[in-house]
Amino acid sequence: MALTKVDPSVVDDQVFGRRNLIINGDMRIAQRGTTSTSANYKTVDRFRNGFGGVTLTQSQQALTSGSPYDEGFRNFLRLTQSGSSSTATDFVQIAQRIQGRTAASSGWNYKSTSSKVTISFWVRSSLAGTYYIYMNTRSNNGDGYINAPFTISADTWTKVTHSFSGNASNIDIDDDNTTGIELRIVPYYGTNYTASSIASNTWFFSAGSGELPDFAQNWTASSGATFDLTGVQLEVGDIATPFEHRSFAEELALCQAYYYRLVSGTEGSNYRFATGAAISTTQMDTHFQFQPQMNGTPSLDAMTAGNYRTNYDQDATNIFIVHATRTGTCVRTTHGSTQAQGFALFLNPSDFSGHTNTDAAYIAFDAEL
Numbered sequence: 407m408a409l410t411k412v413d414p415s416v417v418d419d420q421v422f423g424r425r426n427l428i429i430n431g432d433m434r435i436a437q438r439g440t441t442s443t444s445a446n447y448k449t450v451d452r453f454r455n456g457f458g459g460v461t462l463t464q465s466q467q468a469l470t471s472g473s474p475y476d477e478g479f480r481n482f483l484r485l486t487q488s489g490s491s492s493t494a495t496d497f498v499q500i501a502q503r504i505q506g507r508t509a510a511s512s513g514w515n516y517k518s519t520s521s522k523v524t525i526s527f528w529v530r531s532s533l534a535g536t537y538y539i540y541m542n543t544r545s546n547n548g549d550g551y552i553n554a555p556f557t558i559s560a561d562t563w564t565k566v567t568h569s570f571s572g573n574a575s576n577i578d579i580d581d582d583n584t585t586g587i588e589l590r591i592v593p594y595y596g597t598n599y600t601a602s603s604i605a606s607n608t609w610f611f612s613a614g615s616g617e618l619p620d621f622a623q624n625w626t627a628s629s630g631a632t633f634d635l636t637g638v639q640l641e642v643g644d645i646a647t648p649f650e651h652r653s654f655a656e657e658l659a660l661c662q663a664y665y666y667r668l669v670s671g672t673e674g675s676n677y678r679f680a681t682g683a684a685i686s687t688t689q690m691d692t693h694f695q696f697q698p699q700m701n702g703t704p705s706l707d708a709m710t711a712g713n714y715r716t717n718y719d720q721d722a723t724n725i726f727i728v729h730a731t732r733t734g735t736c737v738r739t740t741h742g743s744t745q746a747q748g749f750a751l752f753l754n755p756s757d758f759s760g761h762t763n764t765d766a767a768y769i770a771f772d773a774e775l
Contacts (some may be wrong), residue, residue: 408414408717409444409664411692416698419666421560422648423556425641425650426639426640427504427508427509427512427587427641427646428589428639428640429451429640429664430451430452430453430657430660431451431638431639431649432479432480432481432637432649433450433453433466433481433483433635434480435452435569435654435657435773436450437451437662437665437667438451438597438667440464440466440508441461441465442463442464442465443461443463443464444508445457445462445464447772448464448481449465449466450464450760451664451665451747452484452502452664452665452767452774453500453501453502453615454501454502454503454774455485455499455750456497456498456499456501456660457498457716457753458495458497459491459497459596460496461484461487461490461491462488462519463485463499463722464483464484464485464544465486466481466482466483466484467482467483467484468481468768469636469759470567473565474523474528474637475529476677477637477649479528480490481601481636482636482772483500483634483635483636484632484635485593485633486630486631486632487626487628487629487630487631487632489629490626490627490628491627491631492624492626493596494597495594495596495598496596496624497595498593498594498626498633499591499629500591500592500593500635501583501588501589501590502683503585503586503588503660504585504586504587504589504775505584505585505586505701506581506586507578507582507586508586509543509579510579510580511581513571515572516572516573516577517573517574517575518574518682519573519576519662520716521545521570521571522570522571522643523538523569523570523640523641523643524532524640524641524642524644524645524646525541525566525567525568525570525589525638525639525640525645526568526637526638526649527566527586527591527637527705528563528564528565528566529558529563529564529566529591529635530558530561530563530564530633531558531561531625531630532561532631532633533625533631533632533713534560535557535558535590535621535622535623535625536555536621536622536623537558537625538554538592538594538595538606538618539554539566539589539591539592539698540589540591540592540617540618540658541588541589541590542578542588543577543578543579543586543587544579544587545579545580545586547578548611549739550576550610550611551610551611551617552570552607553604553606553617553618554607555606555619555688556568556569563634565637565672569644573609573767576607576609576611581756583701583775584775585758589638591635591638593625593633594625594626595618595621596626597620598670599616599617599618600616600617600621601619601620602619604618606619608680612730627770639648644746649667660735662696662700663699663701663773664700664772665770665771665774665775666696666771667707667768667769667770668768668769668770669766669767669768670768671766677754677767678717678752678753679692679694679714679752679754679769680692680694680753681693681750681751682723682726682752683748683750683751684745684748684749686744686747688740688742688744689739689740689741689744690738690739690741690751690753691728691736691738692736692738692739693736694734694735694737695733695734696732696733696735696771699733700771700773701732701773701774701775702773703730703732704732704735704771704772705727705771705772705773706725706727706735706737706769706770706771706772707770707771707772708725709738709768710726711723711725712751712756713755714739714754714756714769715755716739716745716751716753717751717754717760718743718744718745718751720741720743721741721742722740722756723740724740725737725740727742728742735768735771739753744753753769756772
């Protein structure tokens with residue numbers, strides 16, 4: 407069988423290898439749940455959705471038709487505005503923070519004006535207008551900021567692409583596990599955060615009170631407004647290549663380096679989070695190993711203590727981390743009584759009388775940026 411000759415014109419870093427610096431850009435993974443009225447990391451993994459001065463719901467939605475669907479996307483992130491607001495302190499943004507080590511070794515020569523990164527995504531809003539891409543680099547030597555506008559029609563999926571050049575002098579990224587790049591898609595910033603003097607496609611190095619140009623329309627003033635996003639990709643080079651569809655298992659593993667959640671599901675109290683041992687007659691230590699290892703030392707994201715018990719029906723009265731590393735952690739629970747010291751025990755969801763959330767019990771570990 408003859409071998410197919412590869413066209414050298416398409417052999418570059420943008421075509422081969424892991425090129426998308428964004429994790430979960432297709433919005434498939436939502437370990438925390440599919441809807442929330444709170445800001446921050448609450449629904450779709452790795453996306454830190456910030457808002458203030460508004461009442462807003464963020465949700466993972468199923469995609470069943472349209473141009474993004476035809477390109478293989480099955481989910482999108484939706485922001486929904488409840489009521490309306492028109493104050494200077496209003497803001498709404500969808501953001502992802504990229505680890506410094508990942509950004510620094512991406513191949514982007516961020517100190518060169520001839521080296522570029524390209525952003526692409528599918529977006530839809532119920533309100534036509536001009537919105538903004540907002541990117542900043544972070545380091546101990548100072549932060550850099552740059553933005554670009556994009557204009558869309560109402561209720562129509564639109565593919566947006568834009569490239570940013572590096573900067574010869576003032577951009578730096580620390581090669582560590584802190585934030586190196588933050589990418590934001592911004593439906594609206596109030597006038598406390600905008601200034602007419604801010605230029606687009608030009609780096610500046612002090613955000614101050616003005617971070618973006620003034621908005622021509624106010625998305626937060628439109629009751630029931632929606633803003634939808636999927637297919638987010640950030641890659642080195644000046645070409646927006648087709649979205650890098652990774653397997654579900656690989657995408658989940660990338661997400662779990664930042665947030666690792668165990669859920670009991672329909673097994674309820676028959677589910678065992680992990681095996682532990684009684685260290686006294688009232689305390690139990692349970693050890694969790696992380697595969698893959700987490701981005702940093704995690705914090706505990708747990709339900710109230712009464713949602714956990716041993717396999718001998720001893721309900722917990724307290725739950726906390728004793729020791730944590732990127733590869734594993736020790737969680738301690740306190741009980742009215744346990745078995746004798748050294749006795750092997752299981753940490754289970756509780757199913758005590760009156761408990762209504764057994765089937766959704768969880769324990770999680772958070773190392774988000």
